[in-house]
Amino acid sequence: VEDDGLSSCFFPFIVAEQDMCSEICMLEDTFEVAEFDNDKEEADNLKNKAEALEFLHELGWILRRSQAIFKMDHSISSTCSFTHLRFKRLLEFSINRDWCAVVKKLLDILFDGRVVGEEQSSSKFVVSELCLLHVAVSRKCRPMVELLLRYVPPRTSSKTEAQHNEYGSNDYLFRPDLAGPADVTPLHIAASTGGAETIVDALINDPRM
Incomplete structure (x- = not known):
């Protein structure tokens, strides 16, 4: 992809890990030609x-x-932050x-600190917003819950080091008892959601609880 917009009429050629590609390939059905019973279905499609x-x-x-920066390609302008x-x-x-694989990759890029803009703390952005x-x-996605509970930002930049210092020695960013909107925690949500017993188990089995 040569630019950061939708000016191109071509699909981007994405090279990534196999698990990421497997997830992204789920979008193939979205682009299948289909017939619709009404205008609303067509508009939604x-x-x-x-x-x-x-x-x-x-x-x-x-x-x-991200790959260009990793290879120290200085022709990539630092003013074009995402x-x-x-x-x-x-x-x-x-x-x-x-x-899960795509989310983890995006979090790694975010906490690397060199691609995404610096208008606010990346860690605060992810956790609070x-x-x-x-x-x-x-x-009720247990694999995603377990991924986030165990996620630790990679130590690849001075910014990331500062984030580690901010969050303490455990390095974990996502906690079962972390309050969100209206002071509701993930544990509150799981406990009040039907059929979420396995999610509750994943949350209470978190070693930091």
């Missing part, structure tokens, strides 16, 4: 296609930029599809 295409372009752009708003859309799109663990619990 067009909206889903547009959202999926935007996701692919944005993901392709950020992966390319904004938190755009990054938030990528994470929301992925977690609402239970894509996105409430990823709350979303995973609400979706």
Whole structure:
């Protein structure tokens, strides 16, 4: 992907780990030609296609930029940082599809600190604004819950080191008792959700509880 918008009419060519590619390939059905019974179904399909295409372009752009920075390609301007708003859309799109590998990759890029813009603390952005663990619990996705509970940002930059100091020696960012909107915790959500017994088990078995 050569630019960071939707000006291209081509699908991005994404090179990533196998587990990420397996998850992203789930979008193939979105682009299948189909017939619809009414205008609303057709409009919904067009909206889903547009959202999926935007996701692919944005993901392709950020992966390319991340790889270029990793290779110390100084021709990539540091003024073209990926904004938190755009990054938030990528994470929301992925977690609402239970894509564990994609979410982990995006978190690694976010906490690396060199691709995403610096207008606020990346760790604070993820924990306080996105409430990823709350979303995973609400979706009753145990693999995602377990991934987040065990997630530790990679130590790859001075910014990440500062974040580690901010959150203490345990390094974990997502806690079962971390209050979100209206002071509701992931444990509260799991306990009040029907059929979420395995999610409750995952939360209370967290070694930090």
